Amino acid sequence: MTGLREVIVKADMLRDGLAPDFRDQMVENLYLEADRISSRAVKQAGDAKWDLDQRVDRLVTSPLFGLPLMVLLMTAVFWLTIVGANIPSQMLATALFWVEARGADLFQSFGSPWWLTGFLWNGVWRGLAWVISVMLPPMAIFFPVFTILEDLGYLPRVAFNMDWLFRRAGAHGKQALSMAMGFGCNAAGVIATRVIDSPRERLIAILTNNFVPCNGRFPTLIMLATIFVAAQFPPLFASIAAAGAVAGIVLLGIGFTLVVSAVLSRTLLQGEASAFTLELPPYRRPSVLRILYTSLIDRTLFVLWRAMLTAAPAGAVIWILANIHVSGASLARHIADFFQPFGYLLGLDGVILLAYVIAIPANEIVVPTMLMMYLGAGSMSEMESFDEIRKVLVDQNGWTLLTAVNLMLFSLLHNPCATTILTIWKETRSGKWTAIGALMPLAIAFGVTFLVAQVVRLW
Numbered sequence: 463m464t465g466l467r468e469v470i471v472k473a474d475m476l477r478d479g480l481a482p483d484f485r486d487q488m489v490e491n492l493y494l495e496a497d498r499i500s501s502r503a504v505k506q507a508g509d510a511k512w513d514l515d516q517r518v519d520r521l522v523t524s525p526l527f528g529l530p531l532m533v534l535l536m537t538a539v540f541w542l543t544i545v546g547a548n549i550p551s552q553m554l555a556t557a558l559f560w561v562e563a564r565g566a567d568l569f570q571s572f573g574s575p576w577w578l579t580g581f582l583w584n585g586v587w588r589g590l591a592w593v594i595s596v597m598l599p600p601m602a603i604f605f606p607v608f609t610i611l612e613d614l615g616y617l618p619r620v621a622f623n624m625d626w627l628f629r630r631a632g633a634h635g636k637q638a639l640s641m642a643m644g645f646g647c648n649a650a651g652v653i654a655t656r657v658i659d660s661p662r663e664r665l666i667a668i669l670t671n672n673f674v675p676c677n678g679r680f681p682t683l684i685m686l687a688t689i690f691v692a693a694q695f696p697p698l699f700a701s702i703a704a705a706g707a708v709a710g711i712v713l714l715g716i717g718f719t720l721v722v723s724a725v726l727s728r729t730l731l732q733g734e735a736s737a738f739t740l741e742l743p744p745y746r747r748p749s750v751l752r753i754l755y756t757s758l759i760d761r762t763l764f765v766l767w768r769a770m771l772t773a774a775p776a777g778a779v780i781w782i783l784a785n786i787h788v789s790g791a792s793l794a795r796h797i798a799d800f801f802q803p804f805g806y807l808l809g810l811d812g813v814i815l816l817a818y819v820i821a822i823p824a825n826e827i828v829v830p831t832m833l834m835m836y837l838g839a840g841s842m843s844e845m846e847s848f849d850e851i852r853k854v855l856v857d858q859n860g861w862t863l864l865t866a867v868n869l870m871l872f873s874l875l876h877n878p879c880a881t882t883i884l885t886i887w888k889e890t891r892s893g894k895w896t897a898i899g900a901l902m903p904l905a906i907a908f909g910v911t912f913l914v915a916q917v918v919r920l921w
Contacts, residue, residue, distance in 0.1 A: 515744050519619070523742075528623040535611075536712065541705035543603045544684055550599035558591035581781055589777015589827060590770055596681050596826040597766055604677065605646055605757035612756075613748035617642060622742060631720045632727025633670075634663035641667075641719060644674035645712075648878055649885040650761060651676075656889075662733045665895060666723050668886055672878040672903045673718040675711065678825035682873045683708050685829055689852045690866040715874050718906070730898075771881075776823040780831055783820070794835050808908065809868035809915030811859075818872070823880045828873075864918050868911045875907035 521527055562583050569579040611617055617639055625635030636658050644651030651671040658664040675683060687707035692700035727733070783794040794816065802812035817831040833851070836859050855861040877900050878886070887896040 518745065519742065522616070522619050523622050528619070532620055532623060533709065533713065535616075537705055537709040539604065539607055540708050540712075541701060542607065543600050543680075544705055544708070545701055546603045547599035550602075551595050554598060555591065555595035558595055559588075562587050562591060577785075580785060581778060585778045585781025586774050587777070589773045589780065589824075592777075592830050593770060593773040593824050593826045594766065597677055598762070600680060601646060601677050601762045601766065602758065605761045606753055608642070608646060609753045609757040609761075610748045613746065613753060615743045615745045618742050627720055628723065631724040633666050633720075633723040634658050634660060637663070637667040637670075637719075637723070640671060641674050641716070644671045644676060646677050646761065648672055648674065648676045648882040652882060652885045652889055660733075662727075662731050665890065666726050666731055668889060669726060669895070669899045669902065670719045670722050672882065672899070673715045673722065673875065675715055675874055676825070676879075676882075678879060679873050680708070681826060682828050683711055683870060685851065686866050686870050686873075687711075689855070690863065693852070711870055711874055718875065722902075722906070773824040773827065776820060776827055780820055780827070780834065784834060798835055807915065808872070808911040809864045809918070810872065810911065811865070813859075814865075814869060814872075818876060821879075822877070825873075825879050864915065868914055871914065872907050872911050875903055875910060877901065877904040877907075 522531060565587065566579050566583040569583065620642060621635050621638040624638040628635050628637050637655070639657060640651050640654040642651075643654040648671050651674065652668050655664045655667040655671070658667055684704060687704040688700070691707040692704040695703040780794075783797070784792050786793050788796060798812035798816045800812065801815040805811040805813075805815045808815075813832055813835045816835065817828050820831050821828045829851075833854060836854050855865075877883075883896060883900050886899045887893070890896060890899075
């Protein structure tokens with residue numbers, strides 16, 4: 463036992479003397495030795511120094527061009543999603559609202575009381591209709607494109623490019639993969655953290671995945687980018703400007719992910735970073751059948767179903783608050799007036815805060831809920847164009863550039879939706895970490911918007 467103890471003490475002394483990048487050096491030497499042996503044992507026809515994969519990787523994983531190419535590709539994906547989803551979303555919304563009108567007429571013909579017809583069709587059904595029409599077309603575009611990049615072999619290159627950033631933050635390079643999944647749905651991003659072996663680093667990835675804007679937050683971001691950014695450009699460049707603005711918000715979210723990961727790794731979740739050895743797979747032709755199943759069945763429909771389960775009760779709550787009146791005003795108006803002073807401190811207003819409280823089950827209903835309360839309607843409202851929305855927000859309700867900027871920041875940073883909170887609990891089985899995952903982003907959103915509002919008003 464004495465000899466074993468001496469060996470352990472000696473090993474600890476030697477470990478303290480190792481360089482911080484010892485593991486990286488060891489893995490690099492292993493691969494260099496493997497390459498030396500293979501070059502002696504394997505002869506290839508021709509004298510080409512680099513094959514096609516290596517030529518592409520020299521550009522894609524370049525320290526100079528890797529991250530800019532990633533940003534350009536991300537902007538292109540967002541542009542394709544924004545432009546491609548507009549018409550299908552309108553067609554789907556028209557069809558679903560037509561069903562709502564026919565269903566309400568049918569209930570009335572049977573002598574159904576107005577409150578039951580309104581609750582079921584203008585409340586529950588309309589909440590579902592908004593979520594389906596807003597979520598389904600973008601996800602049906604985003605997830606297949608994302609899966610193509612996954613099948614092609616590009617996502618491991620993203621993790622490779624961002625590994626040094628996450629390592630400096632005390633997190634794991636594979637967090638880039640779960641973060642990328644969060645673009646479609648934060649609940650899916652939380653589940654994707656299973657690829658991280660270290661419990662500490664996986665928990666960091668779970669708690670920070672919310673800072674990547676999910677598909678449900680894109681409608682709000684796109685609306686604000688279109689009204690306040692794209693409107694400043696000629697029509698030919700409007701969609702590009704909107705996509706660039708959304709991409710900028712996404713980059714800001716990545717920045718918050720890194721900063722919060724660094725803080726967590728040095729406070730609540732201290733520990734030694736685990737080694738990350740990533741073998742870049744060869745580029746391969748995407749499989750069409752696998753893409754269709756993974757993107758449409760396993761991701762799109764799964765995420766949509768979970769969102770619908772939370773959107774139905776949200777639609778019911780919206781209808782109740784809008785149709786129960788006290789002292790000449792609806793409950794929704796009374797609550798919004800109560801939130802108004804706090805909303806002003808954040809550069810927002812009481813209607814926006816109430817919309818986000820109601821939208822905890824599903825972020826997709828934020829915009830229609832705001833419009834409903836601004837217009838004094840009894841159910842979630844639909845507008846025909848962004849010009850009409852701009853008139854309601856700016857001309858009738860006094861929105862300024864500060865309101866738009868802080869709403870974009872709040873939409874990026876606020877608490878996760880109910881589906882994501884439930885997923886965090888299922889993945890951690892801890893009430894403590896679930897509460898932190900839900901409340902920490904909300905506190906950051908309050909702090910950031912408050913500081914921005916005060917600085918702008920002082921300036």
